[in-house]
Amino acid sequence: MLEKQYEIRSAVAADLPVIEKLLIDSDLMAVELAANLERFLVAEQAGIIGVIGSEYAADAVLIRSAAVRSSVRQSGVASGLLGQALEQAKQDGCRTAYLFTNTAAAFFANRGFAVIPRTEVPAALLASPAVTVCCCATAVAMRRELA
Numbered sequence: 001m002l003e004k005q006y007e008i009r010s011a012v013a014a015d016l017p018v019i020e021k022l023l024i025d026s027d028l029m030a031v032e033l034a035a036n037l038e039r040f041l042v043a044e045q046a047g048i049i050g051v052i053g054s055e056y057a058a059d060a061v062l063i064r065s066a067a068v069r070s071s072v073r074q075s076g077v078a079s080g081l082l083g084q085a086l087e088q089a090k091q092d093g094c095r096t097a098y099l100f101t102n103t104a105a106a107f108f109a110n111r112g113f114a115v116i117p118r119t120e121v122p123a124a125l126l127a128s129p130a131v132t133v134c135c136c137a138t139a140v141a142m143r144r145e146l147a
Contacts, residue, residue: 006045006077008084011037018048019065026067027103032129033065040065041084043077052081054089057124061089061146063099064130082111090146097146098125100139113142 011019019040020030033040036055043050049072053065063085068077086097098121101108105115118126118141125131 006043006049006080008041008043008080011040011042011051013037015040015042015048019051022048022051022067022069023065025070028065028067029133030065031133036130041081041088043068043081045072050077050081052078052085053130054085055125055128055130056089056092056094057122057128059093059095060122060125061086061092061094061097062125062128062130063097064128066099066104078107079111082108086144086146095145095147097144098122099142100131100135101142102136102139105140105142108142108144111144113144116141116143 016033019033019042023030036053039054041052042048050068051065052063055062055064063082066078066081089097099108099113120143121141
């Protein structure tokens with residue numbers, strides 16, 4: 001396990017090319033990044049090693065674009081990023097977190113998320129390009145209460 005020798009910080013515009021590459025290398029789509037950059041976090045250790053994004057709608061948050069460099073997977077970086085994103089959302093007044101995943105349902109289930117029908121995701125989050133463009137119809141919808 002990677003000792004917490006990495007720092008989590010807010011993403012800045014100069015990070016966009018690295019974030020895009022990390023997402024693409026992780027088989028994720030890099031959509032609407034610049035428009036939502038203020039809600040992205042990066043993990044850094046001699047360069048960016050992980051990323052996670054959030055989109056807010058009323059008192060809900062969509063967790064999106066979570067990726068970690070393959071060389072540091074299984075090291076706690078993803079858990080650190082997720083924990084900080086959820087804590088920030090909670091501080092900002094969000095009560096419920098949602099996400100869609102094709103490959104990481106077990107990871108998120110181990111961190112308190114439960115599979116739900118897509119119809120239970122708020123319409124404002126379903127309308128996000130992160131969902132409409134990036135999530136195929138077979139992506140698993142998940143929810144976690146933050147309160």
